[in-house]
Every structure is written in structure tokens, then in C-alpha cells.
Amino acid sequence: MNDKLRAFSGQLVAVLIALAMGAVIIMLIDESPIKVFMTLMRGAFGDQAKIAGTLLQTTPILICGIAACIGLRGGMFNVGIEGQLFLGGFAAAWVGFAMPLPPGLHVVVAMAVAVIAGAAWVSIPAFFRTRYGTNEVVSTILSNYVAVLLTSYLTIFLFKRPGGWSETPPILASAYLPELFAFSRLNWGLIIGLVLALFVAWFFRSTAKGYSISMVGSAPKFAEYGGIDVKRQGFLVLLASGAVGGLAGGIETLGVHHRFMEGFAPGFGFDGLIAALLANGSPIGTIVTALFFGALRNGSLLLETDTNASREIITVIQALIILSVSAQVLMKRRGDSTAGERRWKF
Amino acid sequence: MKNMFRKCIIAGATLAASIGSGSAQDKVSVAAISGYFAQGFGISIVDGLNKAKGEFGIDLKLVDTGNRALDYEEQFANLAKDGQYDLIFVMGWELVDALTKASEAYPNQRFVFIDGVLDSKKIVYANFAEEQGSFIAGALAGMIENQGSAFDKIGDGKAIGFVGGRDIPVIRNFLGGYEQGSKYAAPDVKVNSVFAGTFDDPAKGSELALALYGQGADIVYNVAGPTGEGVMQASAGADKYSIGVDIDMCSSAPGNVLASMLKRGDVAVYSLIKNEVEGNKVVAGSTHTFDLASGGVEVKVCDDIAPSIPADVTAKLDEIKKGIADGSIKVDRAK
Numbered sequence A: 001m002n003d004k005l006r007a008f009s010g011q012l013v014a015v016l017i018a019l020a021m022g023a024v025i026i027m028l029i030d031e032s033p034i035k036v037f038m039t040l041m042r043g044a045f046g047d048q049a050k051i052a053g054t055l056l057q058t059t060p061i062l063i064c065g066i067a068a069c070i071g072l073r074g075g076m077f078n079v080g081i082e083g084q085l086f087l088g089g090f091a092a093a094w095v096g097f098a099m100p101l102p103p104g105l106h107v108v109v110a111m112a113v114a115v116i117a118g119a120a121w122v123s124i125p126a127f128f129r130t131r132y133g134t135n136e137v138v139s140t141i142l143s144n145y146v147a148v149l150l151t152s153y154l155t156i157f158l159f160k161r162p163g164g165w166s167e168t169p170p171i172l173a174s175a176y177l178p179e180l181f182a183f184s185r186l187n188w189g190l191i192i193g194l195v196l197a198l199f200v201a202w203f204f205r206s207t208a209k210g211y212s213i214s215m216v217g218s219a220p221k222f223a224e225y226g227g228i229d230v231k232r233q234g235f236l237v238l239l240a241s242g243a244v245g246g247l248a249g250g251i252e253t254l255g256v257h258h259r260f261m262e263g264f265a266p267g268f269g270f271d272g273l274i275a276a277l278l279a280n281g282s283p284i285g286t287i288v289t290a291l292f293f294g295a296l297r298n299g300s301l302l303l304e305t306d307t308n309a310s311r312e313i314i315t316v317i318q319a320l321i322i323l324s325v326s327a328q329v330l331m332k333r334r335g336d337s338t339a340g341e342r343r344w345k346f
Numbered sequence B: 001m002k003n004m005f006r007k008c009i010i011a012g013a014t015l016a017a018s019i020g021s022g023s024a025q026d027k028v029s030v031a032a033i034s035g036y037f038a039q040g041f042g043i044s045i046v047d048g049l050n051k052a053k054g055e056f057g058i059d060l061k062l063v064d065t066g067n068r069a070l071d072y073e074e075q076f077a078n079l080a081k082d083g084q085y086d087l088i089f090v091m092g093w094e095l096v097d098a099l100t101k102a103s104e105a106y107p108n109q110r111f112v113f114i115d116g117v118l119d120s121k122k123i124v125y126a127n128f129a130e131e132q133g134s135f136i137a138g139a140l141a142g143m144i145e146n147q148g149s150a151f152d153k154i155g156d157g158k159a160i161g162f163v164g165g166r167d168i169p170v171i172r173n174f175l176g177g178y179e180q181g182s183k184y185a186a187p188d189v190k191v192n193s194v195f196a197g198t199f200d201d202p203a204k205g206s207e208l209a210l211a212l213y214g215q216g217a218d219i220v221y222n223v224a225g226p227t228g229e230g231v232m233q234a235s236a237g238a239d240k241y242s243i244g245v246d247i248d249m250c251s252s253a254p255g256n257v258l259a260s261m262l263k264r265g266d267v268a269v270y271s272l273i274k275n276e277v278e279g280n281k282v283v284a285g286s287t288h289t290f291d292l293a294s295g296g297v298e299v300k301v302c303d304d305i306a307p308s309i310p311a312d313v314t315a316k317l318d319e320i321k322k323g324i325a326d327g328s329i330k331v332d333r334a335k
Helices: A002-028 A033-045 A048-073 A081-098 A105-132 A136-158 A189-206 A208-218 A220-225 A230-257 A268-278 A283-306 A313-337 B002-024 B040-056 B069-080 B093-105 B130-146 B169-185 B202-214 B225-238 B265-277 B311-326
Strands: B029-034 B059-064 B087-091 B110-114 B124-128 B159-164 B190-195 B217-223 B241-246 B257-263 B287-290 B297-301
Touching: A002 A033, A002 A313, A033 A048, A033 A283, A048 A081, A048 A189, A048 A208, A048 A230, A048 A268, A048 A283, A048 B069, A081 A105, A081 A136, A081 A230, A081 A268, A105 A136, A105 A230, A189 A208, A189 A230, A189 A283, A208 A220, A208 A230, A220 A230, A230 A268, A230 B069, A268 A283, A268 A313, A283 A313, A283 B059, A283 B069, B029 B040, B029 B069, B029 B265, B040 B059, B040 B087, B040 B225, B040 B241, B040 B257, B040 B265, B059 B069, B069 B093, B087 B093, B087 B265, B093 B110, B110 B265, B124 B265, B130 B159, B130 B169, B130 B217, B130 B241, B130 B257, B130 B297, B130 B311, B159 B169, B159 B202, B159 B225, B169 B190, B169 B217, B169 B311, B190 B202, B202 B217, B202 B225, B217 B225, B225 B241, B265 B287
Parallel strands: B029 B059, B029 B087, B087 B110, B110 B124, B124 B287, B159 B190, B159 B217, B217 B241, B241 B257
Antiparallel strands: B257 B297
């Protein structure tokens, strides 16, 4: 517990350092950091619509974050969540507009197809990883580009709505993921994300299967010696991670946009990965970090209209957070290895 | 100490008064929202907004949408919620969905959609007669192509090309005008058209233009945003001609750019704001068309090419311009 507390306070300090550096940058562009942070807070939590907006932004980051957590726990670095999100989103939209089904069933089938699409997309790099030991980081990154362009192709050349922007026809109302409130687009996706986070946390903490996956992640040699089929398990971990990535896309299409547009949700896959890394691969922690990023993003939209600072300042602050968190990890390692004999000696 | 305290109060009161009087003044306040302020057509809109700001002292707020569709509705709501802006200019077809919703949620807010007309009656439209400008571009290209080998870099292909960005109504309208103009001035010249499917891929634009040049077209009209930058480069590579769009592109491949079809976004926003300042407020549902006659579109032949254009071509172009302006030449809009 003490260790966990130390890790948490470390992350917190890293975030605070990043915010302080962000404040310096804001001052450099002649804007008051206090005003910027107040506007950010107002934009993120100012009234019920703003809070709902923050949660709306949080949803895809959270679900992509859970996808990343599954991979990280199992020792697999799935950087292809972005691509799985796009394919899942497209697949769900396709079921939504091309396959009339009774209400209720329709949305379930569409989400199931999104999950399958995400898993199917990651199965290619997962196969090469298992069969030939190809580095999954490189192959999943590259598969992102293919996924984004493939969905663009499908949208523009095969399924484009006549006239208007490059987007598919709208999905049928029976495939809508219901909204939670009348005043916002916030929908059941958030609830699904939260339940999924709790489920994954429970799975890793309390089941034998979850334990064996964590073992492979933290000590693959030991796990293999203990009789676990490391390759097969790695394949399944990537598949599960991709499936959740696909689900994230499906929820965006069915709950928010009600159609698939070319380039419909760029960057959420990476935001999710960062949220998961910041939470040390803990699904519960990812709820907190995803909420943090969601609040930053939603707040930044008001920042753009109400101050002279650009919305992009948030991207800068996010990057600073990543830098300071990774620096903190490095410093901690150095601290561990040099404990005792070399500490304070230069 | 007491004195200082009083000074502070006075300073604070003056400050408050100045803020108060600032908002009480009947100053026109304008916002513009788009993801494309840094390129082509967007730059000309920003120019027009800044010109209006300089001349009329309006309040101006530019908002960059970024590229996440999830953000758009929230951004419109943030701009419209206080009723702080008299006009909100909107540019970009990807914003249409969010714009339509915002115009229904904030019925008193006047949004001006630049570059197109939608179904909604709650929005003001600033439309460009790009078909008229494209007609002249087509007539120019057709007549130059007709010169054959008498004109530098022109072959006997009797064909001209067109590279569009996405296959959307506004781009179809460019193509329609171009085809009509070419047919009017040079009936024998064929128009080969192709769509890149994207506005953001210069490599693809270059590839498509090279293919068109390979098929015998000697002049390619680029209506493809950043994708079109590749078209301009390809014209230099193949040593053929290209025609630029939206802004003056003569400098992107000197010697190989024949002309540019300018869509004067700056003219449009400036004149709408001018109307607003003078009390002629635009009303929702109205469409303001900026055409050849009002200076909203024009074809600018590049300076380095102009001297080599035969006099009869120039004369014919002037005749066409006059004909379009007085209505004797009808240019159909694409459906």
C-alpha cells in the first residue's frame, strides 16, 4: 500500500510540475495563467452541460485507456488502438445504416460487430508477433495508418452519402446508443466504460487467468517456467485489447455521431494509451486519468473562445505531463539502483 | 496608506467603468470559426476579417476547430451562448452538422456559412459563383490548348484536365463551370476530370496530375486545396501548365502556372461586415452571392504568362466576362 501511495504521489508531483511549466508558457504568450486555468475549470465543470461535455470527452479516452491497460498488463504494447477505434467505428456504422434490425437488438449487434472488427484488425499484428516474434509496437503503429485510410476509402468510394461531406448515410434510430440527459450528447457509452473498467480491474485482481496474464506481463520467463503458454496468451491479450479498441469506436459512432465520417475521431487511441500509462496500467486509475484528460480537452474548447490562448496549449500541457511522468520513472529507477552506496556521491 | 487605498478604489472604479462602457457601445462584434484558417481560401477570409477590423474597429475572434468532430458542437455552443457576437462566420463542410444544430439551439444568433448553401432557413449564406470563374478558366484553358504547338509547352492532345479534391457539391460546381467554359470557347477540346478523394494529400494530387498530362492534357485545373499543391508541382515537373484556385498561386510553379481562379473570401466577409456596420443587417435565410460582377470571383492570368497570350484570346475572354456579367452568357450551377 505504501508503495502504491508513493507511486501515486509521484504521478501527482509530475502532473503539477507539468502544469507549472505550462503556466510559464502561458505567460510567454502574454496571457494570465490564473485566467487560463480558471477558464479551463469553468469550461470543464462550469455547469451541468459542461460537466456532461467533459464526461463525453472522457468516454473514448477511458475505453481506449482500458484497451491499453489490458495490453500493458499482459506485456503487450498495443499502439494500434487508434486503428481499431476507426475500424470499430466504421463497422458499427455499417451495421447501423445497412442492416435494419429491431430496436435493442440492433445496437447490441452493431457493438458486437465493432468489437469483432477491432479484434480482427489487431489479429494481423498479433499473429506476426506470436508466429515470428515481430515487434508488436511497430506493426500496430503502422496498422493505424492503414486503418484510417481504409475507412476513408470505404467511406468515400463505397458508402458515401450522396451530396455533402465525406460521410456514410446516418444510422437508423434503432441503432442509437441512448443518451443519458436531454441537454447533452452524453450517452450510455460512459456507463459501459465504467463497468468495463471495474470488470477488468476485478479480472486482474481476482481471477487465476488475470493473475497468469499479469505474470506474463511482469516476468515472462518465470511465467513460461511455471507452465503458461506465453505465446498463446500474448495473442489473446492483444485480441482482447483490440476488441475493446473496436468497442470504443462503436460507441462513438452509435452514441455520438450517428454516422461515420472520414477522420471521425483522430487521436483518441493515443490519448487513451497515455491515460493508461499515466495510471501505471491500472483500469481504476485510468478512470481518473481519462477524466483528467477529458476535462482538459473540454475546458480547452472554452479556452479558445474566452481567452487569447490557443486550444493547443492543452496539447502542450499533455506533452509536458508525459515528459515529466517518464522523467519521474527514470529518476525512480536511478534512485532504486543507486540506493545506499552511490546516493549523494557524485 | 489610506490615500493609497483610495487610489486603488478609484483605479478599480475607472477600470470597471471603462469595461462597462466598452460593452455598452454599439460596437459590431464578429467571430469566425473554421479548421482551415491557415491555408488557401481560409487565409483570404482572415485577410478580409482583419481588413474590416482595421477599418471599422470591430471586435474579432478567430476560433480554430481542430479536427475532432466530437468538439464541434461544444465550440459552437461556447461561441453562441452569450449572444456576444453579432455575426459568426463558419467555413468548412465538416462543420455543417454542428452548425445546423447550433442554429436551431440559438435561433437569435446569426451564423454566416461561407461557401455553400444548405437547406436550413436559419443560417445566412455567403456563396461564390465559382462556376462563373471556372467558366472563364475553362475558356482560357480551352483556347490555349487549341493553339496547339504554336503555344509553348502545348501538344496536340486537344485535352485539358481537372483535379478535384473531394467529390462534393461545391467542387462539382467548379467542374461544371470549367466544362461549360471550355465547350463555349473551344468545343473541340475534351475535359478529363478526376477526384482525389482528399484535400490533404499533395502526393496524390501530383500523381493524378501526371496521369492527366500523360493522357494528353496540357493544362490541369487544380481545385483540391493542399492536395492541389501537388498538381502545381507536377506541372513544373512535367513542364506543362496548371491553373490555381482560391488564391493567387502563380508563385508555386513560376512559368508553369497559367492563371489562378480567385475566390475572394476577403471581399465576401468584408462586404458583409461593412453592411453590418452601416446598419444593413443580414437576415437569416438570405443568400449573398459573390460573383464576377461584384468581384467575388475573378481569373488572374499570371504576369509571366500574360505577354504570350494571343490578342484574340484576351479579346474573347473579355467578351465572355462581359457576357457573364450582363447575363447574356448563362452559366449553369451544378445540381
